[in-house]
Amino acid sequence: xxxxxxxxxxxxxxxxxxxxxxxxxxxxxxxxxxxxxxxxxxxxxxxxxxxxxxxxxxxxxxxxxxxxxxxxxxxxxxxxxxxxxxxxxxxxxxxxxxxxxxxxxxxxxxxxxxxxxxxxxxxxxxxxxxxxxxxxxxxxxxxxxxxxxxxxxxxxxxxxxxxxxxxxxxxxxxxxxxxxxx
Numbered sequence: 001x002x003x004x005x006x007x008x009x010x011x012x013x014x015x016x017x018x019x020x021x022x023x024x025x026x027x028x029x030x031x032x033x034x035x036x037x038x039x040x041x042x043x044x045x046x047x048x049x050x051x052x053x054x055x056x057x058x059x060x061x062x063x064x065x066x067x068x069x070x071x072x073x074x075x076x077x078x079x080x081x082x083x084x085x086x087x088x089x090x091x092x093x094x095x096x097x098x099x100x101x102x103x104x105x106x107x108x109x110x111x112x113x114x115x116x117x118x119x120x121x122x123x124x125x126x127x128x129x130x131x132x133x134x135x136x137x138x139x140x141x142x143x144x145x146x147x148x149x150x151x152x153x154x155x156x157x158x159x160x161x162x163x164x165x166x167x168x169x170x171x172x173x174x175x176x177x178x179x180x181x182x
Contacts, residue, residue, distance in 0.1 A: 001052060002052055002053065002055065005049045005052035005053050006053055008049055009046075009049040009050065009053055010053075013049075013146070014146050015046070015146045015147065015148065016146065016147050016148075017050060017053070017054070017147070017148045017149075017150065018147060018148070018149045018150070019149045019150040019151060019152075020137065020150040020151060020152050020153075021054055021150060022054050022055075022056060023054060023056045023058075023106065023137055023150060024137070024152065024153055025054070025055075025056045025057075028106075028135060028137070028153050029103060029104045029105075029106075030099050030102075030103075030104065030105050030106065030132065030134045031106045031107070031129075031134050031135050031136065031137050031153060032106075032107050032109060032125050032128055032129040032132075032134060032135070032136045032137070033058060033106055033107065033108040033109070033136075033137045033138075033139050034108075034109055034110070034111045034125055034136060034137075034138055034139065034167070035047060035108055035109070035110055035139045035140075035141055036110060036111055036112065036138075036139075036140065036141065036171050036174070036176075037112065037141060037171065037174060037175070037176035038110030038111075038112050038114070038115055038141065038176065039115055039141075039176030039177050039178035039179075040115060040176065040177035040178050041115070042143075042177045043110075043115075043141050043176075043177065046141060046148070047108060047139075048078060050148055056106070057079065057104055057106065058079055058106045058107075058108050059079040059080070059081060059098075059105055059106060059107050059108065060079060060080050060081070060107065060108050060109070061080070061081050061082075061083040061095060061098075061107065061109075062075060062080055062081075062082065062083065063082075063083060063085050064082040064083060064084055064085070066080070066082070067080065067082040081098055083095065091124065092124055092127045092128050092131060093131065095107065095124075095128050095132075096128050096131035096132040099132040099134060106137075107128070108139070109124070109125045109128075111125055111167075115178070121164070121168070123160075126156060126160065126163065126164070129156050130156050135153035135154055135155045135156075136153070136154045136155075136156060136167065137150065137151055137152075137153055137154070138150070138151035138154070138167060138170045138171070139151075140170070140171060140174045141174070141176055141177070142174045142175060142176075143175055143176055143177045144174075144175035144179075145175075149170075149174075151170055154166070154167070
């Protein structure tokens with residue numbers, strides 16, 4: 001199936017990948033992967049294709065309702081984990097605990113927290129990385145240049161403001177599928 005993913009991604013869609021192409025999979029078994037800008041449902045299959053090409057296991061979380069019949073089996077098979085999103089839950093801690101359950105767990109999240117235009121990023125991914133003691137790997141969804149750029153692992157410090165400035169700089173000039181939201 002890897003050959004099919006390559007055919008679709010490189011030949012049919014005309015995309016390319018730059019940077020830490022294998023997501024440091026041989027040395028980094030656990031990480032938070034932030035993908036931005038997240039502006040469309042198309043981002044999902046771009047990520048699924050690329051992880052197949054790179055032969056790297058990645059995961060995502062979704063509301064528990066997504067993991068019921070008929071799509072639940074598929075979402076679990078492609079690395080999904082159900083999350084209880086009812087109020088009163090400490091979602092950061094619940095997600096950080098997922099790292100304890102698996103030796104290999106790379107969680108992909110959108111820092112915007114939505115596909116709509118936002119002025120500021122959510123901070124959950126950052127706190128999850130700190131709580132789970134894992135690095136952050138940045139991943140662009142650049143539809144203008146048909147390119148995914150993947151960073152080296154970044155370990156959050158105790159200076160959140162400086163860390164966010166650094167993280168956001170990686171995505172400067174990147175255009176998502178829906179340009180108005182990028």
